[in-house]
Amino acid sequence: MALLVRLLPLALALALGPAATLEGPAKSPYQLVLQHSRLRGRQHGPNVCAVQKLIGTNKKYFTNCKQWYQRKICGKSTVISYECCPGYEKVPGEKGCPAALPLSNLYETLGIVGSTTTQLYTDRTEKLRPEMEGPGSFTIFAPSNEAWASLPAEVLDSLVSNVNIELLNALRYHMVNRRVLTDELKHGMALTSMYQNSGIQIHHYPNGIVTVNCARLLKADHHATNGVVHLIDKVISTVTNNIQQIIEIEDTFETLRAAVAASGLNTVLEGDGQFTLLAPTNEAFEKIPAETLNRILGDPEALRDLLNNHILKSAMCAEAIVAGMSMETLEGTTLEVGCSGDMLTINGKAIISNKDILATNGVIHFIDELLIPDSAKTLFELAAESDVSTAVDLFRQAGLGTHLSGKERLTLLAPMNSIFKDGTPNIDSHTKNLLLNHMIKDQLASKYLYHGQTLDTLGGKKLRVFVYRNSLCIENSCIAAHDKRGRYGTLFTMDRMLTPPMGTVMDVLKGDNRFSMLVAAIQSAGLTETLNREGVYTVFAPTNEAFQAMPPEELNKLLGNAKELANILKYHIGDEILVSGGIGALVRLKSLQGDKLEVSSKNNIVSVNKEPVAEADIMATNGVVYAISSVLQPPAVRPQERGDELADSALDIFKQASAYSRAAQTSVKLAPVYQRLLERMKH
Numbered sequence: 251m252a253l254l255v256r257l258l259p260l261a262l263a264l265a266l267g268p269a270a271t272l273e274g275p276a277k278s279p280y281q282l283v284l285q286h287s288r289l290r291g292r293q294h295g296p297n298v299c300a301v302q303k304l305i306g307t308n309k310k311y312f313t314n315c316k317q318w319y320q321r322k323i324c325g326k327s328t329v330i331s332y333e334c335c336p337g338y339e340k341v342p343g344e345k346g347c348p349a350a351l352p353l354s355n356l357y358e359t360l361g362i363v364g365s366t367t368t369q370l371y372t373d374r375t376e377k378l379r380p381e382m383e384g385p386g387s388f389t390i391f392a393p394s395n396e397a398w399a400s401l402p403a404e405v406l407d408s409l410v411s412n413v414n415i416e417l418l419n420a421l422r423y424h425m426v427n428r429r430v431l432t433d434e435l436k437h438g439m440a441l442t443s444m445y446q447n448s449g450i451q452i453h454h455y456p457n458g459i460v461t462v463n464c465a466r467l468l469k470a471d472h473h474a475t476n477g478v479v480h481l482i483d484k485v486i487s488t489v490t491n492n493i494q495q496i497i498e499i500e501d502t503f504e505t506l507r508a509a510v511a512a513s514g515l516n517t518v519l520e521g522d523g524q525f526t527l528l529a530p531t532n533e534a535f536e537k538i539p540a541e542t543l544n545r546i547l548g549d550p551e552a553l554r555d556l557l558n559n560h561i562l563k564s565a566m567c568a569e570a571i572v573a574g575m576s577m578e579t580l581e582g583t584t585l586e587v588g589c590s591g592d593m594l595t596i597n598g599k600a601i602i603s604n605k606d607i608l609a610t611n612g613v614i615h616f617i618d619e620l621l622i623p624d625s626a627k628t629l630f631e632l633a634a635e636s637d638v639s640t641a642v643d644l645f646r647q648a649g650l651g652t653h654l655s656g657k658e659r660l661t662l663l664a665p666m667n668s669i670f671k672d673g674t675p676n677i678d679s680h681t682k683n684l685l686l687n688h689m690i691k692d693q694l695a696s697k698y699l700y701h702g703q704t705l706d707t708l709g710g711k712k713l714r715v716f717v718y719r720n721s722l723c724i725e726n727s728c729i730a731a732h733d734k735r736g737r738y739g740t741l742f743t744m745d746r747m748l749t750p751p752m753g754t755v756m757d758v759l760k761g762d763n764r765f766s767m768l769v770a771a772i773q774s775a776g777l778t779e780t781l782n783r784e785g786v787y788t789v790f791a792p793t794n795e796a797f798q799a800m801p802p803e804e805l806n807k808l809l810g811n812a813k814e815l816a817n818i819l820k821y822h823i824g825d826e827i828l829v830s831g832g833i834g835a836l837v838r839l840k841s842l843q844g845d846k847l848e849v850s851s852k853n854n855i856v857s858v859n860k861e862p863v864a865e866a867d868i869m870a871t872n873g874v875v876y877a878i879s880s881v882l883q884p885p886a887v888r889p890q891e892r893g894d895e896l897a898d899s900a901l902d903i904f905k906q907a908s909a910y911s912r913a914a915q916t917s918v919k920l921a922p923v924y925q926r927l928l929e930r931m932k933h
Contacts, residue, residue: 277433278432278433278435278454279454279455279456279457279458279459280432280435280454280458280459280460280467280470281432281433282314282458283312283313283314283457283458284299284312284335284336284458286312286313286314286315286318287299287300287301287312287313287335288335290313290318290330291332291335294332294345294346295344295345295346295347295348296338296345296346296347296348297334297335297337297338297346297347297348298332298333298334298335298346298347299312299332299333299334299335299336300313300318300330300331300332301313301330301331301332301333302317302318302321302323302328302329302330303328303329303330303331304323304326304327304328305326305327305328305329308396309323310331310468311323311328311572312458313330314457314458316573317572317573320573322573323572323573324571324572324573324588324589324590324591324592325589325590325591326591334347335347336469336470336471336472337350337351337471337472337473338350338351339351351472353473353474353475354474354475355382355383355384355474355475355476356382356383356388356390356474356476356477356479357369357372357379357382357383358383358474359472359473359474359479360372360382360390360392360479362472363392363469363472363479363481364394364395364469364481365392365393365394365395365479365481366395367393367394367395367398367399368390368392368393368398368421371398371409371410371417371421372421374410374417375417375418375421377418378418378421378422382476383476384476385476386427386476386477387427387428387429387476387477388425388426388427388428388429388444388476388477388478389425389426389428389429389430389441389477389478389479389480390424390425390426390477390478390479390480391424391425391450391462391465391467391480391482391486392424392479392480392481392482393424393465393481393482393483393484393485393486394468394481394482394483396483397465397482397483397484397485398485400484401485419445420445420485420487422443422444422445423443423444423445423448423450423486423487423488424443424486425443425444425445426441426442426443426444426450427442427444429477429478430478431470431471431478432454432460432467432470432471432480435452435454435460436452436454437452437453437454437455437564438452438453438524438564438565439451439452440452445488448488448489448490449489449610450462450463450486451463451464451489451524451565451608453524453565453567453570455570457570457572457573457575459569459570459572461567461569461570462480462482462486463484463486463487463489463608464484464486464567464568464569464606464608464613465482465483465484465485465486465569466482466483466484466569466570467480467481467482468481468482468483469481483569489608489609489610490610491609491610492519492520492521492609492610492611493519493520493525493527493609493611493612493614494510494516494519494520495520495609496607496609496614497510497519497527497529502531502532502533502616503529503531503532504532505530505532505535506529506530506531506532506535509547509553509556509557510557512547512550512553513550513553513554513557514554515554515557515558515561518561518580519561519611520611521611522611523611523612524564524565524611524612525561525562525563525564525565525580525611525612525613526561526562526564526565526566526577526612526613526614526615527560527561527562527612527613527614527615528560528561528562528585528596528602528615528617528621529560529614529615529616529617530560530617530618530619530620530621531603531616531617531618533618534601534617534618534619534620535620537618537619537620538620538622542622542631545628546622546626549626549737551737552625552626552737553626555581555623555625555626555737556620556622556623556626558579558580558581558623559579559580559581559583559585559621559622559623559626560579560617560621561579561580561581562577562578562579562580562585562587563577563578563579563580564577565612565613566587566613567606567613568589568594568605568606568615569606571587571588571589571594572589573588573589574586574587574588574589574595575587575588579623581623581625583623583624585597585621586598594615596617596619596621597621599619601617601618601619602615602616602617602618603616603617603618604616624734624735624736625735625736625737626736626737627736627737628654628655628656628736628737628738628739629653629654629655629660629662629736629738629739629741630642630651630654630655631736632734632736632739632741633654633662633664633741636664636731636734636741636743637666637667637668637731637743638664638665638666638667638741638743639667640665640667640669640670640674641664641665641666641667641669641670641688642654642664643674644674644675644677644681644685645662645685647677648677648681648682648685649682650682650685650686650689653689653708654739656738657738658738658739659691659692659693659738659739660689660690660691660692660693660708660738660739660740661689661690661692661693661694661705661739661740661741661742662688662689662690662739662740662741662742663688663689663690663724663727663742663744663748664688664741664742664743664744665688665727665744665745665746665747665748666730666731666743666744666745669745669746669747683709684709684747684748684750685709686707686708686709686710687707687708687709687710687711687713687748687750688707688744688748689707689708689709690705690706690707690713691705691706691707691708692705692706693735693738693739693740694740694742695733695735695740696722696729696733696742697733699715699717699722700715700717701715701716701717702714702715703715705724707750709750711750711751713725713748713750714827716827716829716832718828718831718832718834719832719834720832720834721831721832721834723829723831723832724742724744724748725748725749725750725751725829725869726746726748726749726829726830726831726866726867726869726874727744727745727746727747727748727831728744728745728746728829728831728832729742729743729744729745730743730744730745731743745831746831749867749868749869750869751869751870751871752869752870753870753871754781754782754783754870754871754872755781755782755787755789755870755872755873755875756769756772756778756781756782757782757870758868758870758875759772759781759789759791759875762868763794764793764794764795764877765791765793765794765877766794767792767794767797767798768791768792768793768794768797771797771809771815771819772819774809774812774815775812775815775816775819776812776816777816777819777820780823780842781823781872781873782872783872784872785872785873786825786826786827786872786873787823787824787825787826787827787870787872787873787874788823788824788826788827788828788839788873788874788876789822789823789824789873789874789875789876790822790823790824790847790858790863790876790878790882791822791875791876791877791878792822792878792879792880792881792882793864793877793878793879795879796878796879796880796881797881799879799880799881800881817843817884818843818881818882818883818884820841820842820843821841821842821843821845821847821882821883821884822841822882823841823842823843824839824840824841824842824847824849825839825840825841825842826839826840827873827874828849828874829866829867829869829874830851830856830866830867833849833850833851833856834851835850835851835852836848836849836850837849837850841884843884845884845885847859847882848860856876858876858878858882859882861878861879861880861882862879863876863877863878864876864877864878864879865877
């Protein structure tokens, strides 16, 4: 029963779901940030909130945990101040803010929250004050005094003229004919205003910021007898055009307008939803080389990818950006949207020239630089932004540039620049063939590669894929960075030049004079056929110097005993292919002899059984060869291990003898078998 009582709250919480608990509904992001600000201010008394103020401005923010420790907003330093949380006030002689603000009507509450200019203009309308003081239930998003003061003089003049009708309409647009608190303000919702039922767009962001037509909520949820007041940092205006309609009427979007029409995306930009369009100006298109721009504009798929890369999946007002955040585009790519002071940044660049142009289905920010996604680029263009420019220059010098700029489906295995720190190879027929073998005949994605897969190159070779715990390799070269998938080609950045296999392990050994003694030993031990046939081997190949370093008597004894020689040589052969890029810190590789080899890598030096390797990754069609400077010896069997083996063997014989003893009592035929087992037990 006691256990049931303890589990009951958990069961109820699960039944209620993630949005609710026994204590009530989950808090909104705004409420969570306000709660954090309360916690930071509690040492100063009840109902005190810590706020961050941008130095040199009047901008204040309730603080979340990350901002509290960083002490920055949009990269600018802040100072912490402490003030009464919304809805509370100080009492002389008392600590903190112990008293709730007096509950008054909407009109008087405007003055209490610091929106006296809104009060003044309410009086000028003559009709609105009685409504704000009378019965009913309203919400007003009240611009702060600073918001009114920041309006251009001509805009303010037009509002207060025309027999105050424009001013009345403007104020009614800030009002909703019911009480709406922040916990009801959901991201992407629209409220119906009291001016011609025009919509007001609400966005409630995960960082706790709430915007109303992209104006930030400064202080929220100030209750009144006939409604609620939210203080905002801008005067908002009606929104009538969708994103597509704004593109149609803006002169600076002439090229964008044509591109949208050609791609068919106008149906998206005039449809329902809440998007952010990072709208490239004519100037942004002019910065792109004519050849690149014409190629993209003439390719419907590339053009659509380009434009989708400028559309974020949700509406993002500038006021909501207080630090960097990742935003997904309709293309499926991720853009880093951030800020530096008053400027918005995209991928770290301050390229937004005009922000927060509100539409009925989202928001537009003008940008002066085109955001070309990888999916609209050629291999040449992908490489220009990667750490493989040296390799791409080699392809161009070898006359292979057309493969990297055309419509051929390819995967380019491009070694990173650091590989060529000691110089680049001369361009000759051998180098050209080698480069052709760095081009795979299909456009691949590394996530679909699998162990043992073979890939066909333009040079006519078949390359193998090796999948290890922490690396993905093609022959001796491993992928060093994420794929870049272009319009027709994919770029794999590789950690070294690739060397295609040139024959079997025996072919490799016979073709290298360093291994002549090893080749003779393999032939004497009868292992030639093994290393010539299909298979997957890692061979640690002792050089002639390694054999000559052995004491002459020991070497002669070894070479004169075919069985022992075969045993030693099998210990040098692993039963799988392990290239150096797949080793990691330590790999225990099982040998054909049965014991395991300890292969390690540190500071780009490969060792086997703690002996450094002289040369790694000599690729063969049935394995890989490492040149080593010593002959490896299998570990000696320790006496204890030998005793354990004998004990296990004796136990097995005893079990068999017991079974046959019982059977022999009933079968004359089994009696001789029982006698032989007894003889074995004696030994």
